[in-house]
Amino acid sequence: MSKLKIRVDQDKCQGHARCKSLAPELFELDEYGNAHEVGDGTVPAGLEDKAWLAQTNCPEIAIEVTEE
Numbered sequence: 001m002s003k004l005k006i007r008v009d010q011d012k013c014q015g016h017a018r019c020k021s022l023a024p025e026l027f028e029l030d031e032y033g034n035a036h037e038v039g040d041g042t043v044p045a046g047l048e049d050k051a052w053l054a055q056t057n058c059p060e061i062a063i064e065v066t067e068e
């Protein structure tokens with residue numbers, strides 16, 4: 001099965017934090033309120049749906065989800 005990887009585009013993120021509330025396991029916020037992927041962005045098994053959910057709910061389209 002392919003693994004998912006997430007990445008937050010820092011140029012696009014405006015700190016809406018929907019990603020963090022929808023998928024707190026996958027995103028963390030920095031001191032400015034901008035989101036970063038946890039670790040290297042690899043989505044642990046079982047959290048794939050949350051990764052897609054966060055991506056579709058970011059108003060800035062700042063979250064990239066790629067399949068490896």
Ligand code: F3S
Binds near residue numbers: 063
């Ligand atoms: Fe940023 Fe979008 Fe999350 S703007 S804080 S990546 S919901």
